[in-house]
Each structure stands twice: as structure tokens, then as C-alpha cells.
Amino acid sequence: MSGVPIRELLLVPPGTPADLAAIDPRSTPGLPEDRAAQRDPKAWARADVAARLPQLAELQERLYASAKVARDPRRVLLVLQAMDCGGKDGTIKHVVGGLNPGGVRVHSFGPPTREERRHHFLWRIRRALPAAGYVGVFNRSQYEDVLVVRVHGLVSPEIWSRRYDEINRLEAGLSVDGFTIVKVMLHISPEEQAERLLARLDDPTKRWKYNVADVEERSRWREYQEAYEAVLTRCSTSAAPWYVVPADRKWYRDWAVAQLLTEVMDGMHLRYPEPELDLEAERKRVLATVPA
Ligand code: AMP
Ligand code: MG
Numbered sequence: 001m002s003g004v005p006i007r008e009l010l011l012v013p014p015g016t017p018a019d020l021a022a023i024d025p026r027s028t029p030g031l032p033e034d035r036a037a038q039r040d041p042k043a044w045a046r047a048d049v050a051a052r053l054p055q056l057a058e059l060q061e062r063l064y065a066s067a068k069v070a071r072d073p074r075r076v077l078l079v080l081q082a083m084d085c086g087g088k089d090g091t092i093k094h095v096v097g098g099l100n101p102g103g104v105r106v107h108s109f110g111p112p113t114r115e116e117r118r119h120h121f122l123w124r125i126r127r128a129l130p131a132a133g134y135v136g137v138f139n140r141s142q143y144e145d146v147l148v149v150r151v152h153g154l155v156s157p158e159i160w161s162r163r164y165d166e167i168n169r170l171e172a173g174l175s176v177d178g179f180t181i182v183k184v185m186l187h188i189s190p191e192e193q194a195e196r197l198l199a200r201l202d203d204p205t206k207r208w209k210y211n212v213a214d215v216e217e218r219s220r221w222r223e224y225q226e227a228y229e230a231v232l233t234r235c236s237t238s239a240a241p242w243y244v245v246p247a248d249r250k251w252y253r254d255w256a257v258a259q260l261l262t263e264v265m266d267g268m269h270l271r272y273p274e275p276e277l278d279l280e281a282e283r284k285r286v287l288a289t290v291p292a
Contacts, residue, residue: 006030006259007267010243011236018232018244020225025189025248030256045255052258053098059262060135062270064103067133070273073178076265077129077136081143081231082186083224084214085196087247088139091186094254095261096137105130108139121145121163122170132178142167143183143231150230151223164234175239182264183240184257185228186247190221 009029012018031037037044066072078096080088096104107128116124122142130136146167150160171181188196197218200210217224236242243260247253 004030005263006256007243007263010245010256010260012232012242012244014236014238014241016233018229018236018242020187020229020232020244023187023244023246025187025192025246027246028249028252029246030259031252042249042251045251049094049098049254049258052262053095056258056262056265057099059265059268059270060099060103062272063135063265063268064100064133066270066273067131068273069275071132072273073132074268074270075130075132075134075136075179076261077138077174077179077181078261079138079141079143079181079183080186081141081147081184081228082247083188083193083221084211084217085193085200086186086188087250087253088186090250091184091253091257092137092139095257096135098258099135103133104135104137106137106139109141109144122166125170129174129179142170143235146231147224147227148217150227151220164230167235168237168240171235171237171240180264180268181240182261183236183242184260185232185242185244186253187244188247190218192248193218 006029028041031041031045063072063074063076066074080091082088092106096106105128109124109128112121112124125138125142128136128138146160146163149155150157171179175181197210197214200206232242232244245253245256245260
């Protein structure tokens with residue numbers, strides 16, 4: 001390892017203006033400098049992810065066990081945001097897919113339904129929050145309400161401009177309630193997006209993912225980057241920090257998110273609970289009990 005934790009390298013420091021143009025989407029911060037990693041970084045990273053996922057799954061099991069047995073209120077919420085083709089689904093498949101699905105809750109947020117539109121924008125978010133012991137994953141999130149909504153002017157500026165503070169208040173409260181919130185922006189370049197859109201058109205097995213509306217969004221790239229910068233600047237807090245993952249290289253993206261989650265969950269000092277059991281007495285009871 002380079003020594004510096006990924007959670008420091010990719011963090012958007014709270015209270016500082018974010019500058020996405022200064023982050024190269026093709027860069028690979030934190031990748032070790034040893035020879036094996038340098039010679040074939042892609043193969044190295046894929047192997048490292050494969051080796052790391054069982055470790056992450058074990059941390060997840062401790063989280064689950066603590067909630068189940070010791071009423072530990074803690075839980076993890078991973079928020080994924082990106083431009084179209086940014087790799088949210090791939091990250092869920094390759095990283096979250098390494099966890100025990102029984103302890104994971106993935107929620108994807110699309111345009112609000114009729115019912116959702118009748119409520120405050122955070123209503124559907126609160127309903128989707130993970131229970132104690134779970135790892136919740138948001139594929140898009142509360143942040144769409146200051147991204148797509150801001151770029152398309154779906155509500156007035158007076159309304160969306162209040163939402164940053166509303167989101168911060170929600171997240172601060174959640175952190176008090178036991179949430180560890182990890183917010184990840186997968187940062188791709190417009191060139192990479194074009195390649196991925198074209199790949200979706202070329203490849204019959206990917207064509208189903210092509211969305212004609214994505215091209216319209218693409219034409220507003222600069223406005224989206226500004227909206228993202230506002231999110232990162234105003235909503236990276238110590239209770240719920242934002243991380244920017246350079247995501248043009250899929251293998252780096254997966255490696256970085258796996259590494260980040262491992263560091264964060266390691267930092268939670270999760271332990272298997274020790275249930276109050278008289279082990280000797282229970283052993284005897286098991287052996288003495290004859291199933292009828
Ligand atoms: P996808 O992630 O490709 O399934 O697309 C989901 C779509 O839902 C994206 O185009 C988002 O911009 C859109 N979306 C998500 N949340 C909102 C929201 N609060 N208001 C409007 N559109 C939204
Ligand atoms: Mg899409």
C-alpha cells in the first residue's frame with residue numbers, strides 16, 4: 001500500500017470548495033507502488049478485490065451479529081452518485097456483490113412516483129434507510145433532488161437551495177442514531193461516457209441499458225458538474241463525508257470502493273458479540289435432548 005488510507009486520498013475535505021476539474025477521472029490514487037501492482041495494475045487490482053471481499057463480508061457479519069444479539073444500533077449506508085454510465089450498477093455488482101445479500105438492502109431511486117411527489121423529498125429516503133445491522137446501498141439518493149432537479153429546474157431555486165441544509169440535518173441525525181454514511185461520487189469523463197454509450201449501442205447484450213434520455217443529460221455536462229461541485233462543497237461533513245472516486249477505469253473504481261468500505265468498516269471496531277450463555281450447561285442440554 002502507498003501508506004495513505006484511501007479514505008484520506010479520496011475525501012472531499014469538509015468546508016472546502018470542491019473542484020472536479022482538478023481530479024483526473026483516469027487517475028488511480030492509492031494504488032500501491034510495488035512492482036506487481038505497477039506491471040499489470042488491472043490484474044493486480046482485480047485480484048486484490050477478490051482477496052478483500054471475504055474480509056469485508058466478515059466485517060459485515062460482525063455488524064449484523066452485533067445488532068442481532070447485542071442490540072448494537074449501528075449500520076452502514078453507502079450512497080452512490082454518478083453521471084449516466086458512471087458505474088453505479090457495476091460497483092454494486094462487483095463490490096456489494098461480495099457481501100452477504102441477507103444483510104444488504106439496495107435501493108434505486110428513479111423519478112419520484114405520484115405518491116412520492118405528494119411528500120417531502122426526504123420521505124422516500126427515510127423509508128429506505130437500513131435497519132440496525134444492515135448495509136444499505138443507495139443507487140442514486142436524496143442528492144438527485146439537488147442534481148437533476150436543479151439542472152432541469154424542476155423546482156424553484158428557493159426550494160432546491162434549501163435542500164443542502166435539509167440533507168445535512170438528516171445525515172447528522174442519522175449519524176447520531178448509529179449510521180456510518182459513506183457517500184461516493186463516481187467521477188467519469190465525458191469521453192469515457194461516450195465510449196460506454198457507444199458500447200451499449202454496439203453490444204446486443206448491453207443494448208437494453210441504452211437510454212435515449214442519457215444523451216440529453218450528456219449535453220448538460222457542465223451544469224451537472226457544477227451541481228455536483230455544490231453537493232460536494234456543501235454536503236461533505238464529518239458526519240457524512242463525500243469521497244470522489246476516479247471512475248474511468250472500472251478496475252480502479254471497484255478496487256477503490258472495496259478499499260474504502262474496508263477502511264471505514266475496520267474503523268468501526270466491530271466485534272462478534274459474546275452472548276450471555278452458560279456454555280457447559282448448554283452443551284449438556286443439547287446432548288441430553290432427544291428429539292421426539
Ligand atoms: P437510472 O439510474 O438509469 O435507472 O435512472 C434513474 C433516473 O431517475 C435518472 O435519470 C435520475 O435523474 C432520475 N431521478 C432520480 N431521482 C430523481 C428525482 N428526485 N427527481 C427527478 N428525477 C430523478
Ligand atoms: Mg441511466
